[in-house]
Amino acid sequence: MKVLTLRKSMVWGITAALFGMGTSSAMEQGDPVLEAYASSYDLSYEEARDRLAMINPVEMDLLEKQLSALPGYVGMRIVHKPELRIQVFADGNATQLAAKARTRVPIEPVNVPRSIAQLEQEATAVSAVLRSRKIGHMYYFDLPAGRIEFHIEAKTTADRELLNSLSSKSAGIRITYVGSVMEETANFVGGQNVNGSQSCTSGFTVYRISNPAVRGVITAGHCTDSNQSSVVVNGVNFSNPQNRMYLGNYDQMWFTQAGHTWTNTIATGQSEPATIQINATASPQVGLFLCKFGQTTLQTCGEVIQTYAQVYNPDNNSTGSWILVKNILLGPMTMAGDSGGPVFGSGGVALGIVIGRGGQGSPNIDNMFFAPVSRFGAINVSILTTN
Template sequence: MRSSWMKFGLPVLLAVLLVGSVFGGMNTQGNNSSGTPDKKDPIYDAQAYASDTGVNINEALLRFQLQNIAGELDAELTAKEAKTFAGLWIEHTPEFRVVVQFTRNGEETIKPYLKRYPELASVVEVRTARTSLADLQRAQASVLSSVRALGMPVDSGINVRENRVELYVAKAGVNQFKDALQRKGLSLPDSVMVVPVEKLAEPAASIYGGLPLSTCTSGFSVKKGWIFTTKGITTAAHCPNSQSYSGNDLPFQSERIGGSYDIQWHTAPGYTVTNKIQWWSDGSTRDITAKKSRNNQVIGEYVCKYGMTTHYTCGTIVDKNFAPNYIEDPSPTFIRVSSTTTDLVEPGDSGGPWFLLNTAYGTTSGHIEPGNDAIYMAVNYIESGLGVSVMTSP
């Protein structure tokens, strides 16, 4: 029995384990347990592309490489063939191709470049256009300068496919725009087209401390890195890692809890991160231009906070050596604030900013019930805990 198990059973088991581990390994590289790719994994983008265009993932990854090469070609043609190059773009369906436009002799002009970028040879299509990209850019600059003098708000772009400059004017203001042009005796070149739009582009919304997130309040704006900086906002580490603002997800970056720490941070794609905090329930903000570390905070000092539940409240520091029991192995570095008149913090306020005037003091961690007291983590622990710096300038 033992020998037959060794002879047949063991190899079968090993084969099963081997197959299992191979497929298991593949799964951990590309997919989570539910079989969908992890969004952090580059394969996720390829799967999305494959789904959108009806190709397989290998083809999607190949096309991603071709996109990069097309970008190099674009830059080189812009620099070296400015007189005749009229722009290029990528088409994904029905076939993947890179369309390159010249004002003349395109087929000849492209030849040496295709020797340098042979990967593109089979997908490049050369077309002829009337105006070079450089001329379109000059026309755009000239028209924008003239239109600015009219005092009319417009957006502008270059539609490379249509080989023209486009001026986007709010529908409600199109007649006014045309009248203004006429009054000034201005006419637009043939390569410029007015495109009525419902609404002009708006500046990106800002994000900062004191704003309501999914389950907590944002603390302060922070940045990481010196040359290539990444900006974001903080909240308390005991808040769930999935947070959103105004329905937009804020990707989680890192967190630290335990000891002196109760802090996490998130980036904010699509938002401009600024060194402000909301400090009043009507949305009023103030700039944060300084920070005060725990060592410089004094018992009896008057401090204020903002949170999405109890909004603006203030009290005095009664203890700067507080160790809250809900923190693992707490260090006695948390700050306890008391008020005889106001309940300082309630659920939802976690992570929110503590401040005075324009100086950052810390971020809300907890409260004491029954009673009015609040607990915050001093601002210096944001920096030491997350390896970021609290923004004190735009």
């Protein structure tokens, strides 16, 4: 495939502000994402630093916003091996779109066999049948193959026969039967109070959008129930819950309490640096390298493999769209106790909070689902950042 090297982006000024572009760079002061990236891809510290400066979450977010405004755009994916590049997926005009991309990274244009509209129409029809039978499932799109990947909790022979019949009518559907689609990574303790240091993980410091002087902590909505009146975070009882959403695309809540100092820092799970500042927020793209911190598994890192993973939850009869991350190492990326923990990119960029992992028998059992920061506004909060 033809690879195009394109002109520099007009957003370098933002990148320079966040990443320093010099000796005072955040990356040169102990960036845990940089260290994990260099180790994961067997790169020198300098090469890893230079790569992450080009594919930092803020610049990639701006690139996707630029491309998504153009006709025919379907999606993009950051590819790290054997050479760094960005694949731009389009409905017949990939080369033209690639030529307009404002980035320093080489671009590989890829035309897809089926449009997003075609995939969504077929996936929605199958999902409706599954929801009517209260069958847990998730699906996502394999854009280069033009295929819909379904993971389904088919409990009975009748269910499987029905689903096999549906999939046989389309070569664009592939079904994997699993014991459980997704497991939320939270434990509940006595009295239905959640101890944030042991049973869930606090995410980022947030402030109320309508009154920025009011600050608090965000975590996953499933860490409590609808009657929850308090939560314990690192031994402190927060008795003033503000908002909780646990339905569809939302799994989040925040708490506040007077008399505390709130800073824009998070734990990394590393000895050096033990904490990092949160400097900005961004939306993730497929291929983005990121890390998360959780009380159980501490820091783990991986690559985004889906930004549109649709998961149906029979317990609340709703479907949520989550970001799916593949663990870069062997073993689980997240486990019980990590829910609500911060998900972040290089340079201290906040990306979201941990929701769960693949269920038993699922190909995603070692992978992580998370909710993006773009949804926090629904509970009237925004992340406290340096910039």
